[in-house]
Amino acid sequence: MPRVTYHLPDGSFSRVEVNRGQSIMSASIENNLPGIVAECGGSCACATCHVYLSPEYGDIFAEPTEEEVDLIEYLEGSTGESRLSCQLIVGDADREIHVRVADSR
Template sequence: MIKITYVTADGTEQPVEVEPGMSLMEVATLRGIEGIVAECGGGCSCATCHVYVDEAWQQTFEEPAPEEADLIEFLDEAKPTSRLSCQLVLRAEHDGLCVRTPASQG
C-alpha cells in the first residue's frame, strides 16, 4: 500500500492508502475526493481531473502525452505543475505523494 494525500483548494487534506497500479483519478473517484470531477472517466478528453503535482514529484511521472498537454494548455488555472490525474498511474515510488486540486474543474 502507498499513501497519497490530496489537498483541496481550501486546504483540506485527504490522505488515502491504495495499491499501486491505479491512476490518481481512479483513486479520487473511488474515495470521494472533492475537487476531482472526472467527467470522461479517464479518457483524457475533458480535463476535469486536473491536479497540481508537487514539484518534488514531477519527475516520477512520464512527460504528458500531446493529448494531455493540449487539454492543460486551455485550462484557466493551469500552472507548470498541472497534470491530468487520469494520466498519472501510481507506483510504489509514489508513496508520500501530495497533489492539490484547483478551485474549479472544467
C-alpha cells in the same frame, strides 16, 4: 501501499492508500473525495481531473502525453505544475505523494 494526499483549495485535505497501477483520479473517485470530477472517466478528454503536482514527484510519473499537454494549455488556472490526474498512474512510490486539486468553481 503508496499513499496520496489530496489538498483542496479550501485548505482541507484527504489521505488515502492507492493501489499500484491505479491513477490519482480513480483513487479519488473510489474514495468519494471531493474536488476531482473526472467527467470523461479517465480518457484524457475532459480535463476535470486537473491537479497540481510538484516537480519533486517528476521521477514517479510518466511525462505528459501530447494530448494531455494540449488539454492543459486551455485550462483556466493551469501552471507548469498542472497535470491531469487520470494520467498519473501510481507505481512503486514508497513515499507519500501530495497533489493540490485545482479549483473547479
